[in-house]
Amino acid sequence: MKFKSPRAPLGALLFASTIAVSAAAPASASTEACGRASWYALTSKTASGERMDPAKFTAAHPRLRFGTRVEVVNPRNGKSVVVRINDRGPFIKGRIIDVSKAAARELGMIRSGVAKVCYKVVS
Known part of the structure; x- marks a missing residue:
């Protein structure tokens, strides 16, 4: 005889609702953020499969979909640029986005290599 737990349906329901909340949270949490950014100018293939071009306005982000356009602002000097993920x-711990060399030049962060920035998804 099999033992049936009366809590199994409730546990399954709680598990399912936790997954739904977890799946929705990162998308809304990552549409705007402030933190440290760095730049890179490699010419290797990116995770999306295209070749990295330091002259284009592109960026690396841990979760946003490829093709997402993001406005990155350097609050220290007020400069901004729109990049494509x-x-x-x-x-590197503590960094929220990596931008291309061209984007870094527009933001005024080439010399320092890193800067505090804020970003928001624009499309």
């Missing part, structure tokens, strides 16, 4: 990263 085409890679995954950054892989």
